[in-house]
Amino acid sequence: MTGGDEHPLALGALDGGERQTLTDRATVAIRAAIVDGRLRAGELYSVARLAERLEVSRTPVREALLLLERQGMVRFERNRGARVLKSSAHDLDEVFALRLLLEVPAARRAAELIGAHELEQLAEVLAAMREHVGDADERAFMAHDRRFHELLLAAAGNRRLVGVVGSLRDFVRFRGASTVGRGRDLSAIYEEHVRILDALRAGDPAAVGAAMRDHLVHTRELLLAADPAGDGEAAGEPPWPARLS
Amino acid sequence: MTGGDEHPLALGALDGGERQTLTDRATVAIRAAIVDGRLRAGELYSVARLAERLEVSRTPVREALLLLERQGMVRFERNRGARVLKSSAHDLDEVFALRLLLEVPAARRAAELIGAHELEQLAEVLAAMREHVGDADERAFMAHDRRFHELLLAAAGNRRLVGVVGSLRDFVRFRGASTVGRGRDLSAIYEEHVRILDALRAGDPAAVGAAMRDHLVHTRELLLAADPAGDGEAAGEPPWPARLS
């Protein structure tokens, strides 16, 4: 279905930029800002102000916030603004309870279905992940972590699953780099992924499932320990980034 | 042209009178129209036309469609319209695979947590459901079916679970009443819910889980049999359900 529009003389396809709407880009930008704390939980933000920061009109910003509202990250308060919701420890428990229910069986299933190409992709992501263990770049590390899970879920053969888990992931904010980002923790998480990939290569569903379960449980503990129950007010963060790319 | 379009798609007079935005009401109206087929799968619809039918401006309609797009029910095609996506048999398998993973453990958990008040609510819904077995009002029956599952999921103590499963449910269109709506089928589904409630009352998690599993598997089969939209590539893919521990 995702066929080949591979025209031989593909005239200079406007490469880098896929046809993406401003709403899409605003969604990504705002979600990222919420996740890493540049937009603080509990605070009210107005569509107009955000639109100024992003240098777009109010419309795409409002549409982006509506999507994020549906996802549970913000809530519109009529005539007041959009409030960034805090994620409590209880929310984190809920998310990981569901991820356990979904990702562990999915990992088992992936062990049966996965092909050489997918294994290769996972290995590449893992290599990139390893890079960031050393420099303690939590942000980049987490991006690859996410990609790893996405590939694995896709390998389980259920497309919808990828979206559901992705949406669950988005709800979890990780605080400043000083929390999860300890080199030791990143290293441990990396090793857990290695174990998952090894079990996948061995084609051992039970082992893959167990490795995934351990990884999720451990990740939950790290996030829980890193969350001093609210506020946290990371110091010296730049208020908000400049525009979308 | 297009001769049809008999259905005004009127967005119902809002019920109790809760302060609801037009976007919310449009979302509900359009989703309902898609689910029961008044908006046909595979067809293109324009925001402006839908706005006319709903007698609101384009803005809330577009916002509603964006939410439904995120949910996977429609897809915007630039300068063409919003296409209602068809749900293939494969999609149905995906949805029910995830529902099995989530709702069976949730049902078991609910058996441990549920209180007298929730049991009472479930019994009420079940009674209402029974009413519609006789008159074969599939639409009303399904609404109560949905409510039953929502209550049960809520009783499992994970709020997010309710939303996730609800979103999965929405993707499944049930064809005309002539398909699933046979009295025999409705009666069977009703009996399955009775079995679930009985097991809940008995406080037997294993029995509740088994009953929920049977119910979901059966429902999936009914919907699959009722879906004549084979269009070739439909059947043939093995789900990957039913493997959970």
Next chain:
DNA sequence: CCATAACATGTGACATGCTACTCACGCTCG
């Protein structure tokens, strides 16, 4: 008759105008 170009039409994406509403702040009055 066919291929191609020019045009007309309809569309999503985005910008902007408008209105009812909320709430903080300062003023008045007791």
Next chain:
DNA sequence: CGAGCGTGAGTAGCATGTCACATGTTATGG
């Protein structure tokens, strides 16, 4: 000095205007 109140700034929600673009149709050249 304190409580009540009006008022103005700011907001979401909704309506509408604008524009580039995709597509169907017609005109034109071979």
